[in-house]
Structures are given as C-alpha cells and as structure tokens.
Amino acid sequence: MIVLEQVKKNYQNFTLDCSLTVPEGCVTGLVGRNGAGKSTTFKAVLGLIGIDGGSARVFGKPAAELTKADREQMGVVLSNAGFSEYLKVKDLAPVLRNMYHSFDEAGFFEKCGRLRIPLDKQMKDFSTGMRQKLQITAALSHQARLLILDEPTAGLDVVTRELLLDMLREYMEQEGRSILISSHISTDLESFCDDIYLIDEGKIVLHEDTDILLSSYGILKVTPEQYEKLDKRHLLSEKREDYGYRCLTGEKRFYQENYPDVVVENGGIDELILMREGGRDR
C-alpha cells in the first residue's frame, strides 16, 4: 500500500531520510519523540510536501501523482489539521457526499451519535477530543482501503480511545485494508499494530514486529561490574545511569538465562524511545 524508499526532505535544521513499508492487511505504527519526523513522513506519503530524493509510493504510484480516485481510497487524520472549524457536522455531510462516491451518510451520522459528536455546533467550539473523534469518524465513512492516522488518539480519554481503537479494529476486519498510524500513547500501538517503526532525528532507527518487540526486547539494569562481564553482542544501545548502565536488548531471554543476577525488565515502545534519549547505539 505504501512504500517509502530513502525518502529525503531537507529543511534548514532537519533532514528526513526514511524508508518504510505498509503492506496490505497490516497495521503499521510509527513512533518517535516530538520533532522526530513522524508528521514529515506522513506529509511525504500524502504528497503534501515535495521530496528531495528517494521515492514515496502509495497504491504503486508516486505520492505526488495520486488522483482524486486514489484519494477516495484514503482516509486521513492529521494531528494538527482538520475540516474548516466554522462548519458544523451537519454541514459536512453534503460536502462528503459530493466528495466520496462511497460515502455512507447513515453510518456517519450513526457513529457521530455513538460518539456523542454534536451535529449542530461549529467545530471551532469542539474540544480537541471531539475534533479527533469527528476526524476519525469521517475517515471511516467512505470505505477507504488505506487509513493514514497521525496522532488520532491525541486528546482523547481512555474510554473514547478504546472505543475508537475498536472501530479501527472493526475496520481492519475487512480484507485488503491497511493503516499507517502514529501515536504518543504507546499502549495504543502495542495492542493494535502488527509492526512498528521507530523514527529519530528523521531516520528510521528500528523496525520490528510488535509481537517480537514485546516478547524479545528488554531493558537490562546493570552495575558497572556486571556491565564489564556482560556479553554485549545482543545489546542495541546503552545509557549511563547513577547505578551503572541501562541497556536495551533484542534478546531478553539470553540475558535472563545467562545472567540471572541482572535485572531484566520487559521492553516496550516507551522504553525504546527513552533509550534513544541520551542513549548510545552499539
């Protein structure tokens, strides 16, 4: 569905250099700190920015050449942008009806009701969460094959987040669909994505299946003495701490079996991001 090959985008203080693939039938997560390059990657996929090198292809076509018919197959939620805030939801329905051939108006209003989205209120008076709910509802309303969701759960309470994730899971029940999603809430991605890319300073620094990430990755907390004796072949990065070293490994079980006195904690997305912050790659 999406193939980014060494996509380069140069800004004054930032360079994106990113390769990423979202296969059909997969939910792919993109994680990273603020300013790591997530939104720039999304913009490259959507053809909102020109790229300085590499190739960004969606549905097998360069992103810059996507037609209106291609865009009808895409549902998009952007982290800091949406429909004109002076419109009401009831105004939006005729716009979407004339924009998408497969717009399911009844379904759209049914979901708005389920999520308690007011129909007769200007969107500028919506809370952040309400806006996000509307964006997702609209993205799900026209039988898109591909969802591109940049921080779709930002600003939502835990109940609504779970409700929306359920809607996305329901969306994925139909074959031939894919999702590229970014989120600051790691638990959302851990429970939902098939694979995860970690981006840092514009570069993809890790790509792993979520199952492997959760089962094999771990954090070792070691004293300087333990660190000296440690087999470092399976360490991915390390960080100096008051007590010694904090190390990220992709072979948690190896250290649990061979170094029973070493504290080994389960790894997750948050740990991966934290290890990038001030950590040193091996």
Place this chain on the structure above:
Amino acid sequence: MKALLIKDWKLLMSQKQFFLVTIVIVGAFLFTARNPAFVVSYATIMYTVFTISTISYDDYHNGMSFLMTLPVSRTDYVAEKYTFGILMGSGTSAVVMAAAAAVFKVRDTGLSAEELLLSVMTAMLVAVFFLAFTIPVQLKFGAEKGRMALMAVSMLCFVLVMGGAVLAERMGWKAGDLFEKVEEAPLGMVVCAMGAGCVCILLLSAVISLRVLKQREF
C-alpha cells in the same frame, strides 16, 4: 468542485452577522439613495470579498493541508475559488439590481435601465479586479502576510498607473481622450470588450494562482 462549492456556501451561511449587516445597509441605501450605484457596488464587492474570506477559513489551523489530503486536486481548488467568486459577484449583483429596480420604481425616482446596468457593470469590473489580484496573493502569502502583500501590490499598481499617465501625457496622449472614445463607442461593443478583458484577467490570475498552489508545501 461541487463539494468545495457546497463547503464555501455553508461557510457563508454560517456568517449570520455578515448577512444581517449587509442586508440592513443595502436596504437602507435602497430606500434613501438617489442612485443605486453605491449599493450595487457595495453588495457585489462585499460578497465577492467573502471568497477571499473562505481561503482564510480554509487556511485557519492548517485546514488547507487537510483539505489537500481529500479527493480535491489543486486545480479543483483554484477553479472553485474563481467560480465561487464569480457566482457570488454576479448573483449578488443580479439580486440587488432586481431589488433596486423594484424599489426605485416604487419610489418613482426616474432611474433609467441604462444607469442601473452601468452601476452593475462597474461593480462587476471592480469585483473582477479584486478577485484577480487578491486570490493569488492570498494563496501565496496567507491571510496575515497577504494583507501586507496586497497593500504592496496596490501601491505598485498605483505607481504604475500614475507613472503611465504622466509618461503618456509627456508623449502627447491624454487619458481624457481615451475615455471620450469609450463614451462614443456603441454600448454593446464596450460591454463585449469589458467582458473579454475580464475573462483574460481572470484566466491570467487563475494560472498564477494554480502555479502558486502547486508550488506550495503544507
């Protein structure tokens, strides 16, 4: 493009205060003025200006970047803005002209159809120039910077026109002669020439707007 036209129409409908104020002003002038020229121009230009406001609304809170992820091409967007502007300008002119014709007939002011038509044509001409200048500027610089850029463009135009007039006078041509020739020409020919001029200006402006939008990154 239909979806975008509906969106802008809905945006217009959401501006109830704008509606109310313009209707009150138009009504007041229709019943008090001796000539409808001002009120027709006022209403036409105000509602044409609204096209520019819709670009600001689209831009607000990065809305334009989201709009460009929808099944809307950049060509569609530019075409829709000009279409909306022309529809707004001509629609408003027609409505206010009809209202003026009716009110002035009741008031029995002896207003001629030719005078009324001239008012509408002048208003449309101003509206066309306004659209042609402001849409590309607004798309290039956005709402805030656009105002400054528009002022700069207006100043430049003023300087060019004044400079041209001075130069023409030094070369022995008088602007007054040109106006006299226009007045002497048959009305039909003047209307056709103005129409063709408007179409050319709008097309040129649309080409510039499209180039601006295609180069823009979101």
